[in-house]
Amino acid sequence: MLGEDKDLKRKVDHLSQKVETLERKCDERDRQIEKMKRRLEELAQAYYKQQDHLIKQELSHGLANDSPQGKSPVRPFVPAPGSRAPSSALSLQQDSVGHPAGLPVRNSDPFPVYDGAGTGWTAATRSRRQSQQSTYWQAQAPAPPQRTIAKAAPGNVRDFVTRYNALPSGGGIADRDARKTFLQEFSIQGFSCANYEERMSNPKVAPRYEEAEVMRADYWAMHVQDGLYAVAPNAKLTYDSAHHAAGGMMEAFDSNFAPGHTYRQIRVETSAYFLKRGGRWSVAKKGLLRLSE
Numbered sequence: 001m002l003g004e005d006k007d008l009k010r011k012v013d014h015l016s017q018k019v020e021t022l023e024r025k026c027d028e029r030d031r032q033i034e035k036m037k038r039r040l041e042e043l044a045q046a047y048y049k050q051q052d053h054l055i056k057q058e059l060s061h062g063l064a065n066d067s068p069q070g071k072s073p074v075r076p077f078v079p080a081p082g083s084r085a086p087s088s089a090l091s092l093q094q095d096s097v098g099h100p101a102g103l104p105v106r107n108s109d110p111f112p113v114y115d116g117a118g119t120g121w122t123a124a125t126r127s128r129r130q131s132q133q134s135t136y137w138q139a140q141a142p143a144p145p146q147r148t149i150a151k152a153a154p155g156n157v158r159d160f161v162t163r164y165n166a167l168p169s170g171g172g173i174a175d176r177d178a179r180k181t182f183l184q185e186f187s188i189q190g191f192s193c194a195n196y197e198e199r200m201s202n203p204k205v206a207p208r209y210e211e212a213e214v215m216r217a218d219y220w221a222m223h224v225q226d227g228l229y230a231v232a233p234n235a236k237l238t239y240d241s242a243h244h245a246a247g248g249m250m251e252a253f254d255s256n257f258a259p260g261h262t263y264r265q266i267r268v269e270t271s272a273y274f275l276k277r278g279g280r281w282s283v284a285k286k287g288l289l290r291l292s293e
Contacts (some may be wrong), residue, residue, distance in 0.1 A: 169236060183214055186222045189214060189221045189223070189276075190212045191210060191221065195207065199248070200242070203245055206251075207248030220235070227277060228276075233249065233289070239257070239266055240263070244257050252272045253287045254286055254287070256290060261293060263292060263293055266290075269288040269289065
């Protein structure tokens, strides 16, 4: 009986050791998984930071200007190293046989000049040939490249601002219907400063903008491209010191706000631009407001 107890105890000890070994392996596996998760999170944050930086760079050059006079700018034509710079996209310097400088000579020239001098041709024929050839090669010249972000501010940003500034701020049925129509037509999303109360007691804390129900949100956002949004204050918002400071408006917009004043009329001169990552929002470019009491 004693021998059976000892044998059973050895089995129990052996199984206990196996269990401990498996637990250690599980713990190690969990640590590796956590390490991989942290690494993935770091890579994701680095990627988003890089994308945000690129978009902010483009916006800082004014390429998403939504003012009524704004036009999508075009990057000047830059010739290849060693080539002569053209005076314009359709006015290129030519070589001795009429090819635009900086462009490769085509094997199949529709207006061939058999030698540089046009031997055997009259001066008028040679001039006409070279004029025809010049016109052809100018038409083949590549269009000046545009910055990618120029596509990030389509005309509907200007429509968004124009329609926003025309919205009524009253509480009547017609006014409410006009605002609802605006929200639907532009697929408006809403967000507010989530740490409003914390900033009331400590203004040095950075604002944390998070999603909110659109009718109650302090900010209205219209999607522009990828994670980029054009943003204006809620049209029904009463702009006061609390919204300006704790509500994060001063980080999102420049304005004529004066402490102690309350403003019921908000005109957007230039929309702000925000980046959206998940449910969080961050300022990409400040907008401009004109406030009136």
